Amino acid sequence: MINTIIFDLGAVLIDWNPNYLYSTIFTEDERHHFLTTVCTPAWNEEQDGGRSLAEGTQLLIEQFPEHEENIRHFYGRWAEMLGGEISGTVALLTQLKESGNYKLYALTNWSAETFPIAEERYAFLSWFDGIVVSGAEKDRKPFPSFYKTLLNRYAVKPEEALFIDDNLRNIKAAEELGIRGIHFQNPDQLKAELIAYGLIS
Numbered sequence: 001m002i003n004t005i006i007f008d009l010g011a012v013l014i015d016w017n018p019n020y021l022y023s024t025i026f027t028e029d030e031r032h033h034f035l036t037t038v039c040t041p042a043w044n045e046e047q048d049g050g051r052s053l054a055e056g057t058q059l060l061i062e063q064f065p066e067h068e069e070n071i072r073h074f075y076g077r078w079a080e081m082l083g084g085e086i087s088g089t090v091a092l093l094t095q096l097k098e099s100g101n102y103k104l105y106a107l108t109n110w111s112a113e114t115f116p117i118a119e120e121r122y123a124f125l126s127w128f129d130g131i132v133v134s135g136a137e138k139d140r141k142p143f144p145s146f147y148k149t150l151l152n153r154y155a156v157k158p159e160e161a162l163f164i165d166d167n168l169r170n171i172k173a174a175e176e177l178g179i180r181g182i183h184f185q186n187p188d189q190l191k192a193e194l195i196a197y198g199l200i201s
Contacts, residue, residue, distance in 0.1 A: 008165035009108040015083030039074045048109040050138030088187025106131040109140045142173035
């Protein structure tokens with residue numbers, strides 16, 4: 001029986017995309033090159049895992065001094081990468097919350113330095129019974145220790161939990177710990193799977 005639902009945030013509930021910022025700076029080809037060779041997802045994940053924004057920025061500037069200005073924009077203008085809430089998923093979160101049947105948590109790879117911006121912008125973040133932020137823990141998905149932090153902190157039994165994430169790598173890591181997973185693709189697909197689990201109607 002599932003009594004706990006754990007959400008990822010970025011690309012599930014919150015529309016975050018570096019392209020929103022860099023489309024105002026580069027052509028499409030330039031933007032693609034910059035975000036796949038300079039400010040890469042792997043580099044950003046290190047800040048999500050606890051490395052300071054200042055250190056991460058400086059390391060990259062040393063590697064790519066010709067891109068210094070645009071590297072500094074990544075965190076200097078980070079709020080411009082935030083879109084709105086993903087309304088279809090927030091509607092499902094609302095339904096789950098209002099049912100009163102489930103504990104709701106968030107497990108997110110997110111820098112501790114930028115997460116307060118999201119907390120101010122998205123009121124639904126206050127609905128969770130707990131949020132575990134990778135940057136604050138200096139740990140991140142897909143490492144098992146990060147999932148265990150949430151399980152232990154909130155006394156969650158893996159077999160009673162369902163985890164929703166847009167990254168299949170993170171879903172597989174949760175399943176290794178005995179947590180059922182839904183690989184999020186869009187709100188309609190998520191709704192269908194929640195109905196299939198009998199969690200909503």
